[in-house]
Amino acid sequence: MDNTLTPYIRQFSHLRTDRTGGWTVATQGQAPHKPILLLSVLDLFAQRRIIDNLIEITPELGELFASYWLKVLPERRGNMALPFFHLHSSGFWHLLPQPGQEAALQATRQVDTLRQLGKLALGARLDNDLFQLLQTAETRNALRTTLIQTYFAPEYHTTLLDLGEINLQTFVYSQHLIEQARKQIKETPGEDDIYQPIVRDQGFRRAVVRIYDHRCALCGVRMLTSDGRTAVDAAHIIPWSISHDDDPHNGMALCGLCHWTFDQGLLGVSARYMVVLSGELRIALNVPGHLQTLEGRSIIGPAEQALWPHVEALNWHHQNIFRPG
Ligand SMILES: [Zn+2]
Structure with missing residues (x-):
């Protein structure tokens, strides 16, 4: 395995996730927001929809997010704004402030809605190394498998791989x-x-x-x-x-x-x-x-x-x- 990939495999398998929200075994007792957002982003890379290192909040991203969410938690409503904001603590996901909102974004600790997020951030960019790695199917698949195996119960693995x-x-x-x-x-x-x-x-x-x-x-x-x-x-x-x-x-x-x-x-x-x-x-x-x-x-x-x-x-x-x- 490419040794620049190893740290990202580790980071993808150690995302900070909420464990207090009554999450079921389907998502290993954790909030699935971050892994689902990352699976959606991997899909956009596979489709060559992210050309520059900029991930924007678009209807396409939203629809992919909803497609994964509905497979595992159809009875519960997801919220894409939460992981889009909180992934910044992962180290590889960097929010780009809206012009003039640099200080406000820096000071913000919690974002609950797409409206709040859109006021503060234009989007997110990835570590350059990770951005390069995601250009190849092999590394995308390694990260996809890591996410699916870490955050979802075994009976969902095939469904989620097939959905990609x-x-x-x-x-x-x-x-x-x-x-x-x-x-x-x-x-x-x-x-x-x-x-x-x-x-x-x-x-x-x-x-x-x-x-x-x-x-x-x-x-x-x-x-x-x-x-x-x-x-x-x-x-x-x-x-x-x-x-x-x-x-x-x-x-x-x-x-x-x-x-x-x-x-x-x-x-x-x-x-x-x-x-x-x-x-x-x-x-x-x-x-x-x-x-x-x-x-x-x-x-x-x-x-x-x-x-x-x-x-x-x-x-x-x-x-x-x-x-x-
Ligand atoms: Zn109409």
């Missing part, structure tokens, strides 16, 4: 979808069976929410909770059951309300990318609230023009799902 692999394949599939879309290459639906259904499903979601920068295309919201949940999901414009089409041109990132309303045909998008409202929204017993304000507004599409929805898909929705009312 699924997260990676999901990312690879999402990249593939985005690259094909950029090149305007259309695959025959179903021709490619190398991906498991869960990978296809999550890969489409991941591709779409990423190109929309985690914002709802219709109302514009972007929300991240401290336990890593985000408001938007990926909607197929022509439903998957009909189109079998995971091309991001057949998708939009939509929040829960807009997704339901779009699927019910109460909201649509014109060929000029304007939001259109069904007359049914305005029948007497409905209270459409802020949805009324969306009419005639341009959708919030991907930064890359080439990835905006195909007009043919929007037209199909307009003719088959939308209720003119």
Whole structure:
């Protein structure tokens, strides 16, 4: 083993963790926040999403954090802000202050929310040696195994190792979808069976929410909770059951309300990318609230023009799902 790795194996297996919070045997009687955050960071390295030595608090990191947390403690709510702040005591994780917040960050002993954390810190950087080590799969895997074996009960080891692999394949599939879309290459639906259904499903979601920068295309919201949940999901414009089409041109990132309303045909998008409202929204017993304000507004599409929805898909929705009312 590379002898620069040995001290990090030791540090990863000696994280200071809370043991007083009623934690179960699933997490060896300890709070799993730090190991789960580090597993999520290892995933981002595997996906080459951390290019510079800067780990930021992003929806991607939050979603990975939530994916691990739900596997071991679905009944309890996690909080990513806690380990992001407290890992600074590990020695290899260095918080970068927001401009002007150097002294405040230095003086802070406790952070409970992402809001507090975001006010104080831009993100974190790792020891340079560790950053270099994480460029190779072999060292990432050694650290991943250390975390899983140290902080989780044996019956979770395979699940957690598999989840890292699924997260990676999901990312690879999402990249593939985005690259094909950029090149305007259309695959025959179903021709490619190398991906498991869960990978296809999550890969489409991941591709779409990423190109929309985690914002709802219709109302514009972007929300991240401290336990890593985000408001938007990926909607197929022509439903998957009909189109079998995971091309991001057949998708939009939509929040829960807009997704339901779009699927019910109460909201649509014109060929000029304007939001259109069904007359049914305005029948007497409905209270459409802020949805009324969306009419005639341009959708919030991907930064890359080439990835905006195909007009043919929007037209199909307009003719088959939308209720003119
Ligand atoms: Zn919305």
